[in-house]
Every structure is written in structure tokens, then in C-alpha cells.
Amino acid sequence: MVESAGKAAHRSSAVAEAWSVPLLFPPQRPRVVVKADLLPAVSVLSTAALLGIPLGWLWAQLAPAQRVRVVTPDGGLVPLELESWHRFDDLAVFGFLAMGAGLLIGLVTWFLRERRGPVVxxxxxxxxxxxxxxxxxxxxxxxxxxxxxxxAPALGTVLSQAPRLESGWVILAAPLLTCLVYALMTAWNGRADLGRRLG
Incomplete structure (x- = not known):
């Protein structure tokens, strides 16, 4: 009987110790660093924005032109058969290129280990x-x-009309993929401070 009481007391003291340590000494969670990350964040923003120039140039090289025929003396144009599909192709090409740019921005930003966090x-x-x-x-x-x-083209001439973007929503492709890549890398990392202290 005395032995079982001793075991019960030992078990209760072990449970008390297990539950009292976290309550007395709560774990220190890393705080979000804002001030130190502001200047690097401006650098990241401006450098990422400059990718728009090669993005536009690459799109101009890859996007298909729409072949049209001159049907009126004043320069009225009518697309040839099936050529109007290139209006969607131009938008899709830009969307894929923008997603590639967003993927690149997200990965490069993640590898700035010492600046990982919501600000950057x-x-x-x-x-x-x-x-x-x-x-x-x-x-x-x-x-x-x-x-x-x-x-000025003659009547009946077939021309290649420059590709164009007919929707402004396509600019959201790059930031959406940037946030998605950064969120996936954050979830994969699993550290409370995202590994900043190891930088």
C-alpha cells in the first residue's frame, strides 16, 4: 500500500513538473522584424519590378501576330480565318511568362535568408x-x-498585326505565383524564425 502511494505521488509530481515548466517559462517566439527589413524590402521591390522590361521584350518575341487583310481604302482591317484565336494566344503567352517571373521572384526572395519574413x-x-x-x-x-x-498598304494586302493584350487582369499572374511560392517554401521550412538566425 505504501509502495503504491509512493508511485502515485511520484507520478503526480512528474505530471506537475511536465505541466509547470511551459507555464513558468513560455517559449520565446520570434517577432516580426520590420525596421531592419524596410531597406532590403525596397531593394527587392525595385529589382523585381525591373523584370517587367525583359518580360515585355520576351513576350513581343514569342507572341504570335494576327494576320489581317486590308478591305477598305482607309485602312480597314479584317482578320483572316482562325487568326482571331491569336488574341487569346497573346494573353496566354504573357500569363505563362508572368508566372515564370513570379516563380523566379519568389525563389530568389526566399534565398535571402537573413531577410525572410512578411515584410520582404x-x-x-x-x-x-x-x-x-x-x-x-x-x-x-x-x-x-x-x-x-x-x-500605306494597298487594298487586299495581308499584314501581320502586332500582338496585343486585351485584359489587364493578366498582371496578377506574377504576384499570385510569387506569394504561392513563398508560402510553400515557408510551410516546407517549418522553423519559427524561418531560418533567419542561420544566415
Missing amino acids: CLAAAGGALLAGWLGTQMGPAFANSKYSVDS
Whole structure:
């Protein structure tokens, strides 16, 4: 009887010790660093935004032109059969290129180990958004110069019309993939401080 009472007392003291330590000494959670990450975040945002220029140039080289026929003396144009499908192709090509840029921005930003956190993640997403917008501005400009017509075309002439983007929503492809990649890398890391202290 005395032995069982001793075992019960020992078990209760072990349970008390197990539950009292976390209550007396709660684990220190890393805080979000904002001030130290502001300048690197501006650098990430501006550098990521500059990707919009090569994004627009690459789109202008890859996007298919739409072949059209001149049907009126004043320059009225009508697309040839099935050529109007390239309107979607142009949008899809830009979307895939923007997702590739977002993937690149998310991965490169994640490898800035000492700056991991929400501040730099938001800066990367903002830079990807600016890159997408800049790509939509520069891409058609590059394409227009590539498919420019020097003289007035004759009636019945078949021309290659420069590709164009008919939806502004495509600029969201890059920031969405940037956030998705960063979130997946964060979940895969599993550390409370995302490994910043190892940088």
C-alpha cells in the first residue's frame, strides 16, 4: 500500500513538473522584424519590378501576330480565318511568362535568408505586380516596333498585326505565383524564425 502511494505521488509530481515548466517559462517566439527589413524590402521591390522590361521584350518575341487583310481604302482591317484565336494566344503567352517571373521572384526572395519574413514577402509581391504592369506597357511597345508598317498598304494586302493584350487582369499572374511560392517554401521550412538566425 505504501509502495503504491509512493508511485502515485511520484507520478503526480512528474505530471506537475511536465505541466509547470511551459507555464513558468513560455517559449520565446520570434517577432516580426520590420525596421531592419524596410531597406532590403525596397531593394527587392525595385529589382523585381525591373523584370517587367525583359518580360515585355520576351513576350513581343514569342507572341504570335494576327494576320489581317486590308478591305477598305482607309485602312480597314479584317482578320483572316482562325487568326482571331491569336488574341487569346497573346494573353496566354504573357500569363505563362508572368508566372515564370513570379516563380523566379519568389525563389530568389526566399534565398535571402537573413531577410525572410512578411515584410520582404509583401515587397516581392509588390515588385511582381509592378513587373507585370511594366510588362503590359513595354510588351506592346516592343511588338508595335517589330511589326510596324512603313507605308500605306494597298487594298487586299495581308499584314501581320502586332500582338496585343486585351485584359489587364493578366498582371496578377506574377504576384499570385510569387506569394504561392513563398508560402510553400515557408510551410516546407517549418522553423519559427524561418531560418533567419542561420544566415
